[in-house]
Amino acid sequence: MKVSHEVSALRQRFPDLVFEAGCPSRVLLDHVMSKWSPLVLLALAEGGTLRWSELRRRAEGVSEKMLAQTLRTLVDDGLVAREAHPVVPPHVDYALTPLGRELTDLLSPLMVWAFDHAGAILGVEPPPARRD
Amino acid sequence: MKVSHEVSALRQRFPDLVFEAGCPSRVLLDHVMSKWSPLVLLALAEGGTLRWSELRRRAEGVSEKMLAQTLRTLVDDGLVAREAHPVVPPHVDYALTPLGRELTDLLSPLMVWAFDHAGAILGVEPPPARRD
DNA sequence: GGAAGTACCCACTTTGAAGTAAGGTACCCA
DNA sequence: TGGGTACCTTACTTCAAAGTGGGTACTTCC
Numbered sequence: 001m002k003v004s005h006e007v008s009a010l011r012q013r014f015p016d017l018v019f020e021a022g023c024p025s026r027v028l029l030d031h032v033m034s035k036w037s038p039l040v041l042l043a044l045a046e047g048g049t050l051r052w053s054e055l056r057r058r059a060e061g062v063s064e065k066m067l068a069q070t071l072r073t074l075v076d077d078g079l080v081a082r083e084a085h086p087v088v089p090p091h092v093d094y095a096l097t098p099l100g101r102e103l104t105d106l107l108s109p110l111m112v113w114a115f116d117h118a119g120a121i122l123g124v125e126p127p128p129a130r131r132d
Numbered sequence: 133m134k135v136s137h138e139v140s141a142l143r144q145r146f147p148d149l150v151f152e153a154g155c156p157s158r159v160l161l162d163h164v165m166s167k168w169s170p171l172v173l174l175a176l177a178e179g180g181t182l183r184w185s186e187l188r189r190r191a192e193g194v195s196e197k198m199l200a201q202t203l204r205t206l207v208d209d210g211l212v213a214r215e216a217h218p219v220v221p222p223h224v225d226y227a228l229t230p231l232g233r234e235l236t237d238l239l240s241p242l243m244v245w246a247f248d249h250a251g252a253i254l255g256v257e258p259p260p261a262r263r264d
Numbered sequence: 265g266g267a268a269g270t271a272c273c274c275a276c277t278t279t280g281a282a283g284t285a286a287g288g289t290a291c292c293c294a
Numbered sequence: 295t296g297g298g299t300a301c302c303t304t305a306c307t308t309c310a311a312a313g314t315g316g317g318t319a320c321t322t323c324c
Binding site: 265266267268269270271272273274275276277278279280281282283284285286287288289290291292293294 | 295296297298299300301302303304305306307308309310311312313314315316317318319320321322323324
């Protein structure tokens with residue numbers, strides 16, 4: 001039984017109460033699930049090594065500030081590796097670390113699932129006859 | 133190759149740009165990754181059918197307002213089923229729908245991963261000698 | 265009659281994430 | 295001399311999510 005297996009893995013980590021706000025896993029999840037992180041991570045999962053300007057193009061709509069902030073967080077967390085070449089004009093490469101790859105391997109099925117079900121779930125918001 | 137397979141599944145859905153803000157998958161992801169949704173979903177994955185008061189206890193720190201709001205969203209999205217028994221005092225049961233179970237099957241490995249790596253990742257924030 | 269229990273809703277305030285706009289560096293080329 | 299390129303940073307503003315503190319309904323028990 002796959003489900004029971006999943007649940008037991010959960011149980012080991014979150015005994016009775018699940019996990020309180022502010023605990024490390026929440027913080028990490030917040031990093032990973034911030035507005036632009038998934039886009040950056042998936043872009044790197046798809047595209048391999050990418051430079052700053054290429055990431056800006058792929059994460060459509062991201063501002064320079066948010067891209068910098070997102071990348072900084074991911075680099076600090078050890079999920080993305082940053083390699084700056086000392087040339088002019090600047091050339092900086094970003095790529096997933098092995099840890100980052102572990103993450104995207106778990107993250108992308110979730111994104112694919114969300115993509116596949118989003119229309120049905122959000123489109124068919126059943127008429128709000130919810131009240132008892 | 134597992135990774136290539138994942139990536140090709142991604143590619144099919146997010147051709148060159150990944151996906152713009154405001155698209156349905158973002159909205160769904162935001163629902164699922166809001167502050168309390170993962171706790172509620174995992175609590176239901178672990179605990180099966182739970183009633184309101186039990187959920188309040190498990191999602192340590194949640195306010196009544198936020199629990200109500202979170203549950204309402206999840207119910208509207210068809211991830212959680214709500215069953216109100218017409219007794220006094222009120223008795224309302226919540227449980228995952230099959231769709232919700234699909235989600236938690238993808239979500240819980242991510243949470244487990246986050247739990248296992250959070251300490252190392254956040255604790256070892258390497259001394260900020262990041263600048264070139 | 266009034267307190268207690270359960271599952272909520274509503275109005276207001278606070279917080280923090282994201283957006284905007286502007287500047288900054290370091291070098292090359294015209 | 296003064297653009298132009300690529301990679302950022304900082305200061306200020308905005309806005310939605312979350313928090314706070316109340317209220318409600320219905321019935322049973324004391």
